[in-house]
């Protein structure tokens with residue numbers, strides 16, 4: 001009830017231990033706090049909070065319009081609904097190095113287990129679109145140093161994302177990944193890898209955990225969990241998958257209401273009232289009320 005039942009420090013320690021296990025951790029993207037509960041109920045390892053989803057949720061494109069405050073608040077709402085570790089997309093860190101440090105502290109306070117900070121020029125783009133640009137190496141490293149320096153919990157995972165592959169090629173991505181690790185990054189998110197062999201090249205270059213982004217309609221092949229495990233990946237995100245599925249279902253549902261004049265034919269594709277209440281842990285709230293008020297009787 002009211003979730004979570006663990007502390008943020010516990011969830012960060014769990015994530016660190018899980019990463020050390022070498023097992024591939026699967027982090028679907030939650031499009032709201034409720035869907036984080038579903039991700040946990042279905043047995044996944046963590047919850048990802050996507051900048052693309054957060055922007056789309058507000059009806060905005062993912063071009064750096066959201067603020068640190070908005071992202072921190074929404075990420076906190078999602079993180080507090082699950083006992084799984086939650087990792088958030090912190091885009092470029094929302095400013096200069098000192099802003100990055102402050103962003104990280106806000107995310108710690110909001111109960112996140114970690115975040116990734118990327119080396120795109122602001123205004124940023126989706127990593128799978130053309131026309132991105134990246135900052136020079138020194139600026140990229142400063143962002144990571146600031147994030148590491150800013151955190152108070154050493155278990156808060158500072159992940160460096162590099163978008164350089166699509167701009168300067170794979171060799172540049174390998175070099176940048178190494179430099180980001182030297183700057184203190186706990187993990188690397190090599191964005192827009194075109195193939196399995198590109199993930200392999202990054203795996204050979206650095207020893208820290210690696211994140212694979214399995215976003216749909218992007219530049220890369222959708223690799224299976226087994227393939228990613230074999231490639232030595234440590235975290236896989238499905239950042240926009242649940243939003244795309246939900247919106248696909250909503251589109252079809254609205255069309256059916258228009259065509260049929262009723263939603264009656266859609267019931268078997270819906271989460272039922274009982275299933276929703278189960279996910280909400282409704283019964284516990286009733287018990288809580290009963291326990292609190294009973295002593296008066």
Ligand SMILES: C[C@](O)(C(=O)O)[C@H](CC(=O)O)C(=O)O
Nearest residue numbers: 050051052126127128215239
């Ligand atoms: C991972 C990502 O940064 C996100 O915000 O979820 C996006 C996903 C997407 O737009 O498909 C990305 O830049 O890859």
Ligand SMILES: [Mg+2]
Nearest residue numbers: 050051052089
């Ligand atoms: Mg993003």
